[in-house]
Amino acid sequence: MHIIQFLIISSISLFLVGFPLKAIQTQIITWDETEVRTLLQPGKPFAKATFRTHNNGESPMRINNAYSESNAIKTLIKKRIIEPGKSTTIEVTFLPEGKEAGLYHNKITVFFEGHEEPLATLHYIVTIPKLINCSPNIITWEASNLNESFLVELALDDRFVTSLSEIDYDRTLYEISIIPDKLDGSKYTLKIIPITEKRPFNSLVKIKASGPQLTEIEEPIFLFNSYSLSQ
Secondary structure (H helix, E strand, O other), X not given: OHHHHHHHHHHHHHHHHOOOHHHHHHHHEEEOOOEEEEEOOOOOOOEEEEEEEEEOOOOOEEEEEEEOOOOOEEEEEOOOEEOOOOEEEEEEEEOOOOOOOEEEEEEEEEEEOXXXXXXXXXXXXXXXXXXXXXXXXXXXXXXXXXXXXXXXXXXXXXXXXOEXXXXXXXXXXXXXXXXXXXXXXXXXXXXXXEOOOOOOOEEEEEEEEEEOOEEEEEEEEEEEEHHHHHO
């Protein structure tokens, strides 16, 4: 019997030696989820996610730090010491100020006491929607095409924006017609026609729109007359 017990203990020891400490600890520390995806609602000053972790071991575990290289991410550890059988949460806040529309994949590394390497990496993926999309949004005229018209494809994100309210531009320089899409009420084509050759180097078209939960928002189209620099 003693020989059998010795063999069992030896087998377990060899089994554990074959695994790095991090792998063993990550079985003790588990997470409800390590990736959260969020669509930032227009007009909201931040987006927030909560990650919950559990201590399945027999000893207390302490979270030293939850760190992100992104300056848009702030973290809050609700309770640093996790007793055996207990859990805690890490609250992650994304601050979009100054960020353009797009997808932001934020990584948060979580360090536990007694470990130089992080035992977990959390992923908070935030999408800032493009409410008004203009393609192209920059138009340049040269001497060779000084009087040519341009077409701009305009699309509203109909989850949030439902009404195209105004196209603001200098009517002494350009004529702009709006062509609604026959199949999609959120899409338009703008035809921009120069009506004078004596145009400044730069002009601006402001696309204005609104939605049920939004006050009026703007998106610019930049117009450049490179020919004016040679005059």
